Amino acid sequence: MVELVQRATATIATRGRNLLDRDRVLGPLLLSPAVVYILLLVGFPFLFAIYLSLTDATVGRPVGDFVGLDNFRQIIQTRSFRTALKNTFIFTFASQAIILVLANILSMALQRDFRGKGLVMFLILLPWVAPVSLTTIAWLWMFHSRFSLIDWFLNRLNLIEGNLFWLGRPDLAMIAIIIVHVWRMFPFATVILMAGHSALPKDVLESAMVDGAGFWRIFFQIRLPLLLPIMSVAVLFSTVFTFSDMTVVYVLTRGGPFDTTHVLSSAAYLRGIFGGNLSVGAATSLFLFPVLLIAAILILRIARRTEVT
Amino acid sequence: MTASTGALLRKAGLRTGHAALLSAFVVFTATPFAWMLITAFKRDSDLYNPNNNPLWFNEPPTLAHWDYVLNRTPFVQWLANTALVGLAVIVITLLLAVPAAYALSRLLGSWGERLGIAIFLVYLVPPTLLFIPMARVISSLGLQNTLWSLIVVYPTITVPFSTWLLMGFFKSIPRDLEEAALIDGCSRLGAMARVVLPLVVPGLITVVIFSFTLSAQEFIYGLTFVTSTAVKTVSVGVPQDMVRGDIFFWGPLMASAFTASVPVAVLYYLVLDRFVQGFTTAGAFK
Secondary structure, eight states: OHHHHHHHHHHHHHHHHHHHHSHHHHHHHHHHHHHHHHIIIIIHHHHHHHHHHTBOOOSSSSSOOBOTTHHHHHHHHSHHHHHHHHHHHHHHHHHHHHHHHHHHHHHHHTTSOOTTHHHHHHHHHHHHHSOHHHHHHHHHHHTOTTTOHHHHHHHHTTSOSSOOOGGGSHHHHHHHHHHHHHHHHHHHHHHHHHHHHHTSOHHHHHHHHHTTOOHHHHIIIIIHHHHHHHHHHHHHHHHHHHHHOOHHHHHHTTTOSTTOSOOHHHHHIIIIIISOOHHHHHHHHHTTHHHHHHHHHHHHHHHHHHHHO | OHHHHHHHHHHHHHHHHHHHHHHHHHHHHHHHHHHHHHHHHSOHHHHTOTTSOTTSOSSOOOSHHHHHHHHHSTHHHHHHHHHHHHHHHHHHHHHHHHHHHHIIIIISHHHHHHHHHHHHHHTTSOHHHHHHHHHHHHHHTTOTTSHHHHHHHTHHHHHHHHHHHHHHHHHTSOHHHHHHHHHTTOOHHHHIIIIIHHHTHHHHHHHHHHHHHHHHHOOHHHHHHOOSGGGOOHHHHIIIIIOOSOGGGHHHHHHHHHHHHHHHHHHHHHTHHHHHHHHHHHHSOO
8 A cells, every 4th residue: 555655656747857857837837837928917917907996996986987089089189188198299209300410420339349338337337237216316406496406607708698497387397307308218219220220230330341341431321221120129118118107297297387297107107096086087098008019010120120130 | 740730639629528528518417416515414504695705615514404404303213214115015026037047047938038128128118107096006005104115116127127137147157067957956946046047147147236226216105005104114204294385494404315316326327337238138139
């Protein structure tokens, strides 16, 4: 009897071991914790967001009644939502355009080696690698109504007199937000582009140079077309980060002055978390989704195209 | 002679232009940090005198702001919270991402590659899309206003990217090594633990640093889930509880923002090349 049990456990053990040695068994087994975690804490909340947006749930009444698309219909009509939607696109497009130009210039300038390049790289990358909620406070201080460092310089150069009140005027507040977005994201785009530059075929560049092509010609006719895929990747990621960000707006202006600088995410926070209106907040957040989806599809397309060639 | 002088002059001109261009960029990126540092050591009477040059010490520097930060704000508590959350997130990330990346890159064939990209794309799902339902999930788990809420949720940011990074590391290790271990009688798991893992230590270190810096940087979930000052992390506590209308608070504010952000920045900078590799392999240049 004892022998039988022993033999049985032994076969089970070896069979278990054999099973674990089979890729088809071990693979899913090792993968499943991560997948289950992601489904529970990303997949489920996403579906839950859609569900909330179709009800009239609030923090006080977490299980609301089904109201169909009423929330979406209702928020599209509010002025504050339209401002937030418009601002989100303005901030994203304006900053991406500037980022694209700056990152192209800087990544070219960093092609050459020079003394102290390591330190320069670190100083240039600081805005991207430091926590944005803390560095934006430094900008809050740079844009201070009375002791703004920027104003001091402009005064010194005799360009302005007195203070600009950066964060007290809607137009300047919007410019301030764009400046901080550019400041934070262009180092990221620059390093991605640098990786692209270093992967360019050296022989093509050299033979073009031997053939007498000048700097600009090489840049626009050889480098730029070859860099296009990786440049689009840099811009797509940077777009996603800027488009969905609320940290810069929250720390810098909290949507002010007079609710003129809210973006979708900060408006969602204000209604959904601060105001406790879960359904309207969730619906506002979901307006981010189409753009994120398009970005993801484009990234996948670029990946597939480069795989083929 | 004149031609070569011209060439030399041109070269010198280009060099100066190059240096000027880079300096302009450095001024743009580093000025906020420089001003944080200067502000942190300036006396209030110096800071708030509009006639003084803001970039210079018109009065002797002082440690008063640092004293204030350390002794009269919860800054040290916030640092400890950040470290605690960071460590827990590192452990969870490693436990989830290492087996997943191994399975995706070694055991699941072409499906692994496709699933890997899908998991990487989860990294693109921003906290602002999910924070409202997530707040409900956290409160139904009874975790609101605890460090646990952050420990449970931050791996949604770190696991996808870490899995993707580690897949690259696993792929770079020749399969022959494992197969040799399998022939020698190792089980698949044994081969992974004894042969493959030691070879991907650089990847593991990258994931450790990456997970820590990402959890130290996170702001939105922290802002949403945690309301009590005592359970905040540094990146939430400083902007939320130390920014006040009171203008005479900039010294301590800059001292704490600088001390908390620069170490994180240095750590992140150490793994930045790997991070960039993750993006470039995701988008192109397979």
